[in-house]
Amino acid sequence: MSLSCATCPVRDRAACAILDEAERDELAKAGRTRVLKKGETLFSAGMSEAACATLKSGALKITSTDIDGRERILSLVHPAGFVGEMFGPYMRHDVVALGESELCVFSGPAFAEATERYPRLAQALLRRTQEDLYASRELLALTGNxxxxxxxxxxxxxxxxxxxxxxxxxxxxxxxxxxxxxxxxxxxxxxxxxxxxxxxxxxxxxxxxxxxxxxxxxxxxxxxxx
Amino acid sequence: MSLSCATCPVRDRAACAILDEAERDELAKAGRTRVLKKGETLFSAGMSEAACATLKSGALKITSTDIDGRERILSLVHPAGFVGEMFGPYMRHDVVALGESELCVFSGPAFAEATERYPRLAQALLRRTQEDLYASRELLALTGNxxxxxxxxxxxxxxxxxxxxxxxxxxxxxxxxxxxxxxxxxxxxxxxxxxxxxxxxxxxxxxxxxxxxxxxxxxxxxxxxx
DNA sequence: CGAACCTTTGATCCATGTCAAGCGTGGTGG
DNA sequence: CCACCACGCTTGACATGGATCAAAGGTTCG
The missing domain is CATH 1.10.10.10 (Winged helix-like DNA-binding domain superfamily/Winged helix DNA-binding domain)
Known part of the structure; x- marks a missing residue:
């Protein structure tokens, strides 16, 4: 299923917002929309196929489960956020919907290719990833001492x-x-x-x-x- | 002081390794080398000027200090690693040398401009930042439960x-x-x-x-x- | 109305923080 | 060269915050 960017609720906040309309439509051909219900899993840790997604509405959690089965929430994803793995060979963490959520999903290689074709996209993702990194470190500081x-x-x-x-x-x-x-x-x-x-x-x-x-x-x- | 990439110990592992020689020399003009002794501070949280650096040798720690003065280490930086702020208006954390260290330092805007001129550089940094993000989340999982x-x-x-x-x-x-x-x-x-x-x-x-x-x-x- | 689930509250226990001494090493000055 | 001191590490005794165990509300949904 192809994407209708025209009606996307995060059209001007998501990473793809830096693309112009033609570019965005081209990128949209590589993706598909997906709707998750509360508790449904988007990606599982260890999945051998790289994939990534932009969250259009709802909320996600990124979690890891340790050996004794206890779950740890590593991050929350809000609308316009980006999750997943573009380069690596496998998914590192579980990603689960906290509530009903709507996403644009892309295969890792397809999106990686898009960052080559549209350099501004790579830069936008870099900004966003740095923000995620700071958020992660903030949580680290909070839960540390x-x-x-x-x-x-x-x-x-x-x-x-x-x-x-x-x-x-x-x-x-x-x-x-x-x-x-x-x-x-x-x-x-x-x-x-x-x-x-x-x-x-x-x-x-x-x-x-x-x-x-x-x-x-x-x-x-x-x-x-x- | 200009940089001599030819003798750089991390010439083929750092982010700038994806550039060709001419590009790298051009980038080098915007940077300067700096040597830190153990315990010396590279960046201080709150510094209003964005800057970033690639670590050539030695090791750094990224820390934050909470209100009661206790320090929390958020991340370690190893040779070829990248630290700092390219976009944001201020430095988020302290960066301190763990031992004698040698770096290439760039101003934030100068490096951000370079990522526009050399799209492959933005992509390389994106990969590296994602790795940092995973490392941060791994530490989060480790210190969590x-x-x-x-x-x-x-x-x-x-x-x-x-x-x-x-x-x-x-x-x-x-x-x-x-x-x-x-x-x-x-x-x-x-x-x-x-x-x-x-x-x-x-x-x-x-x-x-x-x-x-x-x-x-x-x-x-x-x-x-x- | 009942069942399943989430939340609250209470009682108890234990891992880790806190406080306080010793120990080893390396540096400095006499 | 030795005496001394400063600093980082180790070890012990004790206190306590949060985990664990247990049970009793509340809410939601069939």
Whole structure:
């Protein structure tokens, strides 16, 4: 199935946005759209065929599973984000939909070829990959030394920022994209500890829980930052 | 000072290796060499001028310091590696020499311009940045759920691999590039815990300590991997 | 209405942090 | 050449934050 870039919701934010219309249509021939339901897997670690994708709507998680079967969330992917492997011979991590998601999927070699044909595309991907690298290092810093309290507080603020349209100010009310268990996997904690921190923050008046996923940031200054 | 690529020790492994001689000489005009002694700082977080560099010899650490002054090592940089910021307006992290190191330094805008002039350079950097991203995620997975024992074991093996010339097999004898304290900062542990793990591994016959930094991998199979 | 699932809360335990001493080595000055 | 000191490493004793185990709400969906 071919792609209809004209109606793409991330038409002017995704990596391919730097291409002009003709180039984009040409690239679109190499890709296909795919819709994932919550919990469905896009790529599995070890898959021997390289592939990559741009996320049009929804959200993904990139995870690895260690020997004892525990899952670790390495990164979240938001709309306009890019995931996958263009060069390597196999996929390094699992990529799973957090909610219903829509993507443009490309084979690795096809997309790698496109970066040769359209140099600006390579540069745009380079920028984006560097951003991913900084995000990964930020998570590393957060989960490195910080206490459970600081980790949960940091994650809350980071998600409030991601949920806000203005990139600087955090949203006051928003829905968590992750369950307690997923949050725990991302922060290297347990479900119980995450839950206790939510309770503590609410008791101290920093936040208010609205249903399972809803959060109202009552007083961000009360959150113990690292 | 202009660069002499002809004698560069990483001439055929660094990002600029994909350029031909004329292109490389042209790029060299925009850069300058710099030598750092152990502990000297290359970039400081917050520096408002973007800059980047290729490491010719030695080793660097990329770190961030949290509010209570504790340092966290986010990544190590080995020869032929690339560090810094090409696009962003400021440096995100500190970069410090672990030992005497030699580099080619470029201003961010100058290098960004080079990626436009030489599309293959952008692609080479993209590959390299993706590798850095995977390394960062690997560290994230290692420090996420694993026990202190598993973290130290993982770090040992990873360094044995980095010290070996053949990329697959770990070196049997090598010197740690990091002090105990730096290892602790990288793994999110304390000096004491790292030291205890070394003692434990040696008692169990997995390794042998040779001086402060030297390690002999006696029986890697005894190391408790995650 | 009931079942499955997620979340919260409580009680207990243990790995790792913290505090405090010793130890070895290398450098410096007398 | 020795005495001393500074620094990084090791080792021990103890404290504690978060994991684990267990059970009781809440919510959602058939």
């Amino acid at each position: 910080a206490s459970a309290e600081q980790r949960v507080a940091g994650a809350l603020l980071s998600m409030a920022r991601a949920a806000s349209d203005s990139p600087c100010h955090p949203a006051r009310e928003f829905d968590l994209p992750l369950s307690r268990g997923e949050l725990a996997d991302m922060l290297g904690l347990t479900i119980e500890t995450v839950s206790r921190m939510f309770t503590r923050f609410e008791r101290e008046g920093a936040i208010k829980r609205m249903g399972k996923r809803g959060i109202e940031l009552v007083d961000p200054a009360l959150l113990p930052l690292s | 694993a026990s202190a024992e598993q973290r130290v074991a993982g770090a040992l093996l990873s360094m044995a691999r980095a010290a070996s010339d053949s990329p697959c097999h770990p070196a049997r004898e090598f010197d740690l590039p990091l002090s105990r304290g730096e290892l602790a900062d990288m793994l999110g542990l304390t000096i004491e815990t790292v030291s205890r793990m070394f003692t434990r591994f040696e008692r169990e016959g997995a390794i042998k300590r040779m001086g402060k930094r030297g390690i002999e991998l006696v029986d890697p199979a005894l190391l408790p991997l995650s």
